[in-house]
Amino acid sequence: MAQKLPAKDVVIVGLGWTGSILSYELADAGLDVIAIERGPWRDTATSFPISYAQDELRYRIQHDMFLRPAQMTVTFRNKPSETALPVRHLGAFMLGNGVGGGGLHWNAETWRFLPSDFVLRSHLTERYGANFLPADMTVQDWGITWDEIEPHYDTFEYLCGTSGTAGNLKGKIQDGGNPFEGARSRPYPTPAQKQPFSHTLYAKAARELGYKPFPQPSGNLSQPYTNPLGVTLGQCTYCGYCEWFGCANYSKASPQTTILPALLRKPNFEARTECEVTRINLDRSGKRATGVTFVDTSGNEFEQPADLVILCAFQLFNVQLLLMSGIGQPYDPNTGQGQIGRNFTHQTMSGVIGFFDKDKFNFNPFVASGAIGMCIDEFNGDNFDHGPLGFVGGGYLGQVQTNGRPIETTPLPPGTPAWGAKWKQALRDNYLSAVTATSGVHGSMYSYRDNYFDLDPTYKDRFGRPLLRMTMDFHDNELKMSAYLTDKFAEIVQKMGAKQVVKHVRKGPYDVTQYQTSHLCGGAIMGGDPKSSAINKYLQSWDVPNLFVQGATAFPQNAGYNPTGTVGALAYWSAAAIRSQYLKNPGPLVHA
């Protein structure tokens, strides 16, 4: 029997980026807020201090900061006709665990999507005609416009201190920035990071080919920065331990380095860690959430009543909680009906390795940060004419030297033996003089009728609850797009002066063992129509108006950028709507 706890105004499920943002904004509005987090408390000084943060084996190879599948995982299959099997060991994506969530282990590439990305179906249909899209592609408009979301991108960037060069300031194109970006209201809060050798060489080659390279927007800061909450971040030291790691320098934007110190000072906020929410409770009408049920690590069950429930777990687990709580209609791929589980997307990653003459080139791959880089955006979104190409979508092409960690990043020319003396010689001869850009092509993944989530009929978690089942495969459109972009990227790396360029083209089927970013999207998407979306433009559940669902769960499809900038912007957009509209008049913010 669950022990019932005193009621709160707001319960937040998960204390990563969106949970921290919503907790701060709603506590700031005077509400009594509790955040419930499955994993442990984590802070810089204790969890990843400078004395042992740089441990590749522990954090990168053995996944020390990630959710252990023994605790919770998903099942996977490519096609509805197959039997899904459990992901026993994380591979294609990493799942954060603990306070900070994915915001601790990300590279901090802090992009905005393109204005056209938010109205994708309308835009593509208008430009190319409805028949240009594959019949089973289910891309949708988001229900918001660029002008609505832009101020909230700005807020998130000024929270993080993002380092970058503006490309479009209030409609005026700026030298050195991304000329394709949507108009921004302010420059980046801090200037772009310094760039190592391979980046300047890439930018030079790109310019020679007629492109307009610009520095990648980075949450690893070029200089110290104090954000509007009064929290100060340090300068990035180019240590090369970003993604998969916590930052020991306080220089990577994360909930820990931007929000939590200010949030914890609020007397009306409380975090409860090592507690796993198992369901959202509804009243008899099924139209109102009464709070959540959670278990602690001893298996004791508690009920936390609250007037407002905000789901801020990782994308997969938001979807799982909705399905397990009976909220909304589960998606059926046969009929295309139902909202919960639809439009599941990831990224389409590819790239190249460039091998250079070791007597002429030394790239020091370990002088790195997760989000430095020089990129071009000529082949992203609909920045180029897809008409003659027969596909839609795109991505940025970037040389992003994230690390030279030697277990992971030891590029070897094709044909090198996997062991023995020749293997050692090839390691020595290529480590410093190769450009490992196997993720240099950051491709979009659009949504399809048969890529979706439901609950697995066989496999259970440790409490006997069904695991979430993912059904996912690459479609021809994405593979064509990826091949085209990989060729363009290879031309640039060739132009840098490589003696050999080896393409790592993305091929199907989707493989759950091959890392492809942790950018899982969709499953409870936002939109203008309750038939084809789970939440409205303010991320409010159509079915249960005192429930909001944050995060990339809301993306109707994924663009050719890293998602966290958009996740942060949506969180601020949703929080602003709750503060300015919902609290005054609790109920549906959009009437369908």
Added chain:
Amino acid sequence: MALCIAPALARAATIKGGLPWFPGAGDPPTPVRPGPWLFFTADEAAAVEALVDRLIPADELTPGGKDVGCAVFIDRQLAGPQGRYEARYMSGPFQTGTKQQGDQSPLTASQHYRQALAALDRACRDKYGDKAFAQLADAQKDQVITGLEKGSFKLDGAESSEFFKLLLKDTQNGFFADPIYGANKDMAAWKMIGFPGTHYDYRDWVERHNQRVTLPTVSMTSHPDWSQ
């Protein structure tokens, strides 16, 4: 390898009123100490030392896999939570899936090594006149390893190419991991490729383009300026 599992049991932390801070709190890795094998039997250890010494042969670049500590590394890993696959989802039913669905074996890493190493010595004794793997000549060892890699050297009760992948990955992980875990002695692997180790600050180097970094190689527990 310190996994943060045990301290979390049986309590939920409530955090309120300020950032929690405890003097001396931390979760550093436990250094591997020399000493007896913790997982391997004497026969298993002899085989693994011989295997890692062919996967990473001694030459002018580095000492061999045995002398840099790869067998010790694997032994300590297999004796701990990594060997027991404590973090993996290990509930059934177990069934073979597609390659894209990943490893579905019910065996833990330590069970896999135990079965495969016993089968390796049996197969070598059958084929090479009652000699265990460790007793073979280098050329014969390389023949066996090549056969494991290709799956053509069969092991009774274990999939040879799967075992080869596991062994190679573990050997190379140890070779390039911080020496605190028992291999990469004297940072030999890092020095071989020109990785300066666990420095945490390259601000002075980021714009020194096309120049070899001249900092001394360091690890989590060693620095040329520190006394041991």
